[in-house]
Amino acid sequence: MPPAAPAPEAARPASSYREDAPPPALRESLVCLWSHESAADGAEIVQPVLPDACVDILWINDADPVVAGPATRALVARVAPGTKVVGARFRPGWCAGVLGVDASELRDLHVPLRDVAPALARSFSSAVADRGPLVDKVAEARLLLARHLADAPPPDATVRGTVRWLAAHPHGRVHELGRALYVSPRQLQRRLLAAAGYTPKTLHRILRFQRLLALAGAAGAGASLSSLALRAGYADQAHMTRELRDLAGSTPAALLARAGSALDMADFFDVR
Template identity: 45%
Template sequence: MYRERPSRIPHAVLWSSTVQVAETHRVLPDGCLDLLWTGGRLTVAGPDTVAHIALWQPGTPFVGLRFGSGVGPRVLGLPAHELRDQRVPLDQLWPAAQVRRLTERLAEAPGPGGLIEAFAHDRLGAAPQADPVVERVAERLGQGAAVGEVAREVGLSARQLHRRSLDAFGYGPKTLARILRLHRALELGRSGTAAAEAAYAAGYADQAHLSREVRSLTGVTLTSLVA
C-alpha cells in the first residue's frame, strides 16, 4: 500500500509504503532526492539518471521524504551531483552520532514520517535561502521550455546554468529536461491519451522519439509503464 501527501516543506512530498509480496520495483528518474527510513536505517537516494531497480521484501515498511526543485541539497548540506545514481547511508554523509540520535528517535516514534519531516524542516530553516533561479529553472523545464530559453530568462550563460543545475538537481539542465519531459508523457499516457498524441503534447518529435527516450531512461516500453 502506497500513500503520499504534500509536505509542509515546499517542493517536497512525504510518502510511505509497505510491500505485501516480494517484488522488483522500478524507480524512475525524477530529478529528486529522497531521505528514506526503512529497516531501522536512514538512507539518501540520490537523483537517478536512469531507472533504479530495487528488490523489495514482503512486510518491509518504507517512509520517505522526496525533495524536488533543488531542496534536497539544502537539507543535506552537499551538492546533488555527489549523490547521483547512488543510495548512501546517512551516517556516511553526516556525523555518526547525530544520525544515531535521530535513528533512535525514529525507532521509538509511532509516526516516523512526521519526525523526519520536522527534522528536515529544521535543517532547511538553518540552511541558506532558496535560490530563486533554481526554482525557476525547475519550473520552466517542467513546462517544456528549451534549455537555451531558460538560460536567457534567468540571465545565466550555458556554463553557469549547467553548474547550478549539477549542484541543485544532480545533473545538467538537458538531462533534467529529458526526465521531466518523460514524466509529462507518462502522465498523459496514464490519463488515456494515445501514445502519438502524448508524444506531441510532451514535446517529442514523434512517437518513435518518445519510445526511444522511454527505453533509454527506464529500460522498458511506454506501454508497460502506462499499464
C-alpha cells in the first residue's frame, strides 16, 4: 500500500473578532474595546455593520484614527486581507462630552478624528499605529483612553435617563418618556440629538433592534420569530420584519441566525 497522505493542515480562520471590557475609569462611557484581524493570506471580507446607537473611534492598521458616527442604517464594510482594527465603542449619548461635537453632525459618517477633535487626534494618532501585534494595539488604546478620556463630562441627567428608559421600555411610547422625565418633547429632542445624534423615536427603534439581536443570540437556533418579535418590543412579526428590512437590509431568518448585539457588554437588556 502507498503511504497515507499527510493530514491536511488545520484551516486558519479568515478573521477573528474580540470584545474586551473597558478599563475601570471608562466603564460609564464605554461599552467595550473591540478588535478585528483578517488573515493575511485570506480573501477580502465583506461584513455588514448594523446600527447600534454608538459612536466608535477606530484605529485601522497604521492609519490615523477615524470616528464612526451614530448610524441609522446598515453599511457594508470591505476588509482587506491582513487588516487589523481596534475600536472603542462609546455608550449612546457620550459623543458630545468625549469629542466636544454635536453628535447629529456625525450621523451616518466616518470622518478622521483630527477633523472632529484635533487635540485628541494628536495624542491618539501614532501610539496605536506604531504597535505591531493586535494585542499590543489594544493595550495601547486602553491606556490612551483611560489617560485622556476618564474626565470627559458625562451626558446630562436627562440624556442618561432617556437612554435608560428607551432601552428598558421596548413596548413604550416616546410621548410617555417626557412625562417620566419631566421634560418637554422639544427639550428632549434637542438634548438627545446633540448628545446621541438621534431623535428619541429613532434611538428607540435602534435600541429595540439591538435588544432583538441580544434575545436571538441568547435563544439560539430554532427560536420562534414571533416570540422574539414580541419579547423585543415589536407589535408582531410583520412589524419586526419591516424594521429589519429598513435598519439592516435583511430578513429576520437571514440576520438573526448570525448577528449578535453590539451592546452585549452594556447592561441595557435582560435577555434571560
